[in-house]
Amino acid sequence: MEVHKVLTEEEIDALLIERHGPENHRKMKHAHAAVAGLGGLGSNIAVMLARAGIGSLHLVDFDKVEGSNLNRQVYKMKHLGMDKTEALAGEIREINPYIKMTVDKVKVTSQNAAEIFRGDRLVCEAFDVAENKAMLVNTLLAELPETILVAGTGMAGYGSSNLIQTHKRMRRLYICGDGVSDIAGGISLMAPRVTLCAAHQANMAVRLILGESEA
Amino acid sequence: MIKLNGKERKVSPGTTVEQMLLAEGFTLQRIAVERNGEILPKAEYASVVTADGDIFEVVNFVGGG
Secondary structure (H helix, E strand, O other): OOOOOOOOHHHHHHHHHHHHOHHHHHHHHOOEEEEEOOOHHHHHHHHHHHHOOOOEEEEEOOOEOOHHHOOOOOOOHHHOOOEHHHHHHHHHHHHOOOOEEEEEOOOOOOOOHHHHOOOOOEEEEOOOOHHHHHHHHHHHHHHOOOOEEEEEOOOOOOOOHHHOEEEEEEOOEEEEEOOOOOHHHOOOOOHHHHHHHHHHHHHHHHHHHOOOOOO | OEEEOOEEEOOOOOOEHHHHHHHOOOOHHHEEEEEOOEEOOHHHOOOOEOOOOOEEEEEEOOOOO
């Protein structure tokens, strides 16, 4: 079997410049984002930002890959039992090995959140529990005055795709999702709609990186 | 009169933010609140009193990710 080719950093840059233009590529390559939670939203957000040419990522999750994740998260059978941080970093290295990554395998709480995300000006909230989403947003908006958050809420089930939207709800908070479709309502998470919400978050992150502040 | 998520609401004088949020049906542990453009820390919901003309933006989080 042929060993797969690894593109050089110069080759990847050239390919991205060809598609995005030199100015946007430069902005993306100098950009940094954190992804808080590496489940259905976060694993997809991180992969999309990686493909879009982001220069550096901070990946945060305390969990390990389980079989129940495979219905919507980017992980594969070979990752079962691995830390999500390690598994996702591995996937991203296969897309673009030149992205700088820092990983934190830690459970984020209101006590440690500001310390964990202190260096991150752009944070994608991608937790699954409503209270944890609110905790992260409250803590970072209050304690990190420079940080912008792009959060996800309401993406369960298979309701209309067109209900998933991005809104700028606060000065430093963008919200993606339909706002209401809750896992607590007995509807489960399915790949298309979760990935759709992740794409809204990733695109908002790209827009912010490229200088667009409207939702 | 205050504004909550773009809609005008009447509140009695002396109503705290917490009382207003509970009356509106919010679960306090699942929301983030901006008051007049600044995030309002959860610890202050019970002590801050709503004032005429206040503009509140309340984001409600539901589970799933």
